[in-house]
Amino acid sequence: MSFVLRLQCVCCGQQYWTRVPYTCPVCGTTGILDVQYDYAAVRRVLSRKILRRRAEHSHWRYRELLPIATRPGLPGLQVGWTPICDARRLANQVGLRSLLLKDEGRNPTGSLKDRASSIATVRALRERSPIVACASTGNAASSLAGMAASLGLRSVIFVPQRAPEPKVTQLLIFGATVFRVLGGYDHAFRLSQQACERWGWYDRNCAINPYLMEGKKTVGFEIAEQLGWQAPDWIALSVGDGCTIAGAWKAFRELKILGLIDRTPRMLGVQAAGAAPVTEAFRSGTALQPIVPETIADSIAVGVPRNWQKALMAIRESRGTMINVTDDEILDAMRYTGKLAGVFAEPAAAAAVAGLKRAVGEGIVFKRSSAVAIITGSGLKDIHAAQKAVSEPFEVSPDGGGLEEILRRQGLVAAHSRAAAQK
Ligand SMILES: Cc1ncc(COP(=O)(O)O)c(C=O)c1O
Numbered sequence: 530m531s532f533v534l535r536l537q538c539v540c541c542g543q544q545y546w547t548r549v550p551y552t553c554p555v556c557g558t559t560g561i562l563d564v565q566y567d568y569a570a571v572r573r574v575l576s577r578k579i580l581r582r583r584a585e586h587s588h589w590r591y592r593e594l595l596p597i598a599t600r601p602g603l604p605g606l607q608v609g610w611t612p613i614c615d616a617r618r619l620a621n622q623v624g625l626r627s628l629l630l631k632d633e634g635r636n637p638t639g640s641l642k643d644r645a646s647s648i649a650t651v652r653a654l655r656e657r658s659p660i661v662a663c664a665s666t667g668n669a670a671s672s673l674a675g676m677a678a679s680l681g682l683r684s685v686i687f688v689p690q691r692a693p694e695p696k697v698t699q700l701l702i703f704g705a706t707v708f709r710v711l712g713g714y715d716h717a718f719r720l721s722q723q724a725c726e727r728w729g730w731y732d733r734n735c736a737i738n739p740y741l742m743e744g745k746k747t748v749g750f751e752i753a754e755q756l757g758w759q760a761p762d763w764i765a766l767s768v769g770d771g772c773t774i775a776g777a778w779k780a781f782r783e784l785k786i787l788g789l790i791d792r793t794p795r796m797l798g799v800q801a802a803g804a805a806p807v808t809e810a811f812r813s814g815t816a817l818q819p820i821v822p823e824t825i826a827d828s829i830a831v832g833v834p835r836n837w838q839k840a841l842m843a844i845r846e847s848r849g850t851m852i853n854v855t856d857d858e859i860l861d862a863m864r865y866t867g868k869l870a871g872v873f874a875e876p877a878a879a880a881a882v883a884g885l886k887r888a889v890g891e892g893i894v895f896k897r898s899s900a901v902a903i904i905t906g907s908g909l910k911d912i913h914a915a916q917k918a919v920s921e922p923f924e925v926s927p928d929g930g931g932l933e934e935i936l937r938r939q940g941l942v943a944a945h946s947r948a949a950a951q952k
Pocket residue numbers: 640642668669767768769770771772773774828829875877878905906
């Protein structure tokens with residue numbers, strides 16, 4: 530049974546009770562729709578107690594709040610219910626008393642995007658669309674290709690010229706037909722739109738498809754449930770297009786409506802300084818001005834975000850804020866998140882931690898606040914970026930010559946070790 534009530538345009542407010550093509554027919558492509566549910570009906574069937582009894586440890590445990598009516602035909606991959614880890618040493622580095630990491634790199638294709646792509650592929654299957662398509666800098670694409678593979682759908686992916694090689698390779702392994710567009714993300718996006726329209730493929734671009742945000746919001750449900758229905762003071766999350774932070778916020782808004790939580794967190798949206806049109810729109814209070822992005826964090830290098838209004842709504846409603854971090858801060862955060870928490874974050878994911886550190890430094894987030902940083906994707910996806918954050922390994926000869934000297938310099942053996950004493 531579906532609890533979806535209607536779709537509402539975020540631009541003009543028009544409500545739609547019957548099926549419409551992807552965006553608002555009145556506003557055209559700028560009229561992104563929001564999926565709204567019959568919360569009174571959901572409240573009757575969903576409670577903390579009912580959720581506690583559910584054995585399903587994936588994002589489908591929140592099915593009443595998803596736009597998927599029935600259970601058969603879900604992907605065989607386990608999406609969601611990713612771990613939330615207490616990162617005490619990292620908290621210290623960031624300047625907080627406590628910091629938790631929600632490790633989305635543990636999703637089947639290594640990023641939070643699996644939450645959205647699983648919804649897209651199931652809807653495509655139910656709409657009898659055997660081919661799914663999207664444009665992406667990497668994670669949305671690989672998750673779509675992986676979920677499509679799991680369900681026996683074909684996928685067509687348009688990536689920008691600078692999409693990292695490991696992410697493109699992941700697509701090819703999942704059997705996608707991949708087009709490397711000789712331009713930026715926006716060129717890839719336009720081409721994928723035209724192709725979807727021309728050949729009638731199911732369009733998994735969150736710039737127009739309202740159902741993707743519904744999958745992304747499940748990260749918020751999980752954070753609340755994993756913390757015993759206590760929202761943290763802050764949730765830090767990096768922002769490219771803006772759909773993910775809007776989704777995470779929607780989760781807390783819905784949980785509050787349903788009486789499952791008492792208070793909501795504040796959202797800290799983090800952008801790379803070289804790709805910060807959403808922060809700029811937030812600060813200036815004017816419409817978003819497109820930019821040419823320049824950052825190491827490819828997943829958030831978006832010059833023309835399409836969900837910026839939804840993102841800013843999330844920031845304002847939650848009494849949160851936007852903050853920018855430099856590429857150096859991102860590389861630093863990759864290093865110390867790995868070293869102090871054992872979590873390997875890709876640059877866009879590490880940006881959330883870097884943003885929190887900066888926000889603490891600027892007095893926006895207080896030291897005693899509780900915070901969750903969402904690690905949106907695994908660092909293994911972009912080894913080249915990670916290599917910029919670290920030094921080379923030490924080289925030693927097979928007989929171990931020079932080994933002890935290096936260990937001593939590293940503080941791994943005492944200056945007067947036993948071996949040295951025996952000499
Ligand atoms: C790893 C990672 N972090 C953050 C984001 C930002 O999400 P959004 O573009 O929805 O703002 C993305 C989006 O591609 C991503 O892949």
